[in-house]
Amino acid sequence: MRFLVQKYIAGLLLVAVIAFAAGCESDQSVHQVSAPPGLKTYRHAMDQAPTSLDPTQAANVYANHVVVNAYDTLYAYKYLARPYQLKPNLAADFPTVSADGLTYTIRIKPGVRFVDDPCFPDGRGRELLAEDFVYSIKRQFDPKNQPQGAWLWQGRIAGLDEWKAAGSDYDQPASGLRAIDRYTLEIRLTRPYPQLVDTFAQGYSAIVPREAAEKYGKALGVHPVGSGPFRLVSYDSSRVVMERNPYYRQEPVDLQAEGYDPVEQAYTGIEAIEGRSPPFLDRLEIDFITESSAAWTSFNKGNEVQFTTVPIEQIDRVLADKNPIRLRPEYAARFHMYSGLEAGFVFTAFNMDFPELGYSPDPERNRRNKALRCAIIKAYDWEARNQSWYFGLATYFPGIIVPVSPEYDPDLSRDSVTLDVAGARRLLRDNGWTPENLPTLVYGTTAGVTERLFFEQFRAWMRAIGFPHDKVVRKTYATFGDISRAWKRGELPLVAKGWGLDYPDAENTLQLFYGPNGSPGSNDANYRNPEYDRLYERSSVMLASPERTAIYRRMNQMVTDDCVAMTGLSRTRIYLWHKNVVAVPDREIVGGFFLKYVDVLPVAQTRPEG
């Protein structure tokens, strides 16, 4: 026994020594990654890493955050205006539009230049010209780039599809996209496209110099060369470090023009940036911290990341009230907070290309598959998901038009988001589904404890309606990029994902189910309904109006009636940031554009809580 005691004491000492050594190493690593002293640095945190910084791959919020800071876009969203409003960014003004709504003429600002890079003669960045925009949009139609953003302009801008079909030769023109002169663009559409200007505020439309794309090829994804407010210093799966672009154009902030609301936003101290030209930071560091608890710890240490979302497991500790959301005094004293419903939603779509549960050449099987999908939807317990993962703070709703969209219909039947296990079992039984003939549901997730529990919860719901344990299986992917690629390739029968609105229009979620946008486009469900597609095409040329809203709602109902997806839920975002950081963070529509307006005050200048 004495030997045992000695052995365990020795073991404990060994653990202590290892922990101490690890601690030393950890401290050392923090010092190694810290910014050089004297530089104004802001450390942001995001929960996933982008897999590429090439605008052709800016398919998610993580890539977009970096891309729009390394590159320029013609338009952007006003920093502070809610509801969201567009503003010219690289463009000198809003476009001039022809009477038929088909021709857009856009002037860009002269004198804007790319950052210095070896891809240019003498390594000196040249001026950005209208031709660069033409080149950048063409890249989205070049199969060699495996682009993900073509769906925004496919069949809309005249000549681009033909240019692609003719072999994507950049020296050949595309009839509907050309530079009239050094600073003027002309875009001709095949049909009116009211959201066109919104698409030019997306990372997909960021402007890439041809020299860089040709020199770096695929490596452009890790070596951005743009004209945005920051230039890349380093990038890996754990962080992006950027520094101020010394050539960024001088454009003093006009808070009124940005939509400043003193009543709602004065507490952030945002008035401090009035009249000054962004960016205000010398160095921008974005840490990709997958585990929310790690991000939270880093945020609370005070000398690491300065921004975070509130991890769901911390809600009860951090909030004094959930309705309205209010911080506990100890947190309110240290941090600023902003909360609101996300401009997006989470949902799980069925991949209709899987004949086991989607489209089948056999009409009878088609009918049974629809019953199967409807049963699965009935078994999906949105209330449990809301309580488990969002502390009841989220809003779940029927269909795919999210609550922040003006076209959202609060009176829509909630049957599709109401748990009905008995109804689901009945539906399966009446349509000849038995545990023996039910298909295997492969549920893809990234590797992580939260994702595993999402899966376990889903499997338990499916078991409740008769799925055998081994017919609901998990397939794990190392990163979000990996699973995203699997969705794009149509490899998974279930697509459990989130979608953030690219622009504040329900069209942006309705296009997720538009037939021609099928994989590898944004329609991961590969839903093909001719009537839906017809209505989509009809509404897509209409300006906002009651008639368009009615069409949107009909399409919404179709997706619900065809049982194409378990949908949906919008999360309440709660952002915290250090009080010496002057910012109104926004991960939604404004996205990464807000980072150029961030300023960091010396701690002594920190404003008291307003």
Next chain:
Amino acid sequence: MNEFSSVAGARAVNRRNSIWRKVLRKFLADRTGVAGLAAVLVYFVAALGVWCGWWGTDWADLGGSKWEAVSAAHWFGTNIIGQDIFSRAIYATSTAFEVGVVVAVLATIIGGVLGAFAGFFAGSWIDELLLWAMNVLDAIPFYLFVAAVAYSLAGSPYAMHVAMITSFWIGTGRLVRGEVIKLRNMEYIEAAYAIGLSRFMIIFRHILPNTSHILLVQASIAFVSAIKAEVILSFLGIGIRDGMSWGLMIEESTKEVLAGFYNNFIAASLLMFGLVMAFNALSDALQDAMDPRKVA
């Protein structure tokens, strides 16, 4: 006393004085070891119940609401999605035993056989080759090795087992090799040669059985090591893929403890601690009981 009864009596005396009886007596005299064995048996019964479907079958069900406290319905409370932590902890016991037994048995067999070959042919190219393999495998950090194996086996649920077996046989192999080098020069081996037994027969019939004290102790050590490694690997996300383990429970608890909910962490940690302690005590007692110097 006739001749027959004297022979029978001598056999009875021999049985009483056999090495295994001495080992058993010595082991039973070690209270810590016996307590360890009793605890291991309790865990084994828990695992057996899971395998037979007597309990723990509802580990994946949503039997309650989020983070329920300890109650009669949920002895260890529930996790974030309402699963019963007691059922998951008990189910995880079977996982631990399954991993422990598979790894310990296979690593011991491989280590014993290869160690015996290396020892029997010490100095030959067979020995050199096996020593080289041991050194190479020893030089690879264990957790990196597991990650590499898991990756190369494309998410196979047995990647962890393969990696552990590949690493754990080495210790056994080295010890057995040393013992066999000693044994192969003994007179009874020379006698076996003299009567014309083949080398394989000598190794498997006359040498390996005499390393059983090493194999038994090494198997018990491998069992405990495998359980600990499984928990760590599952915590890191490269262990158990479909099922439940204490490592996965501890992984779940990393978020929960920040919210002030400790049930998953305590349940998994205590159960793992209990089994590892019990098996260590059993292993130490076996080591003492089978030490030839002490038994003699």
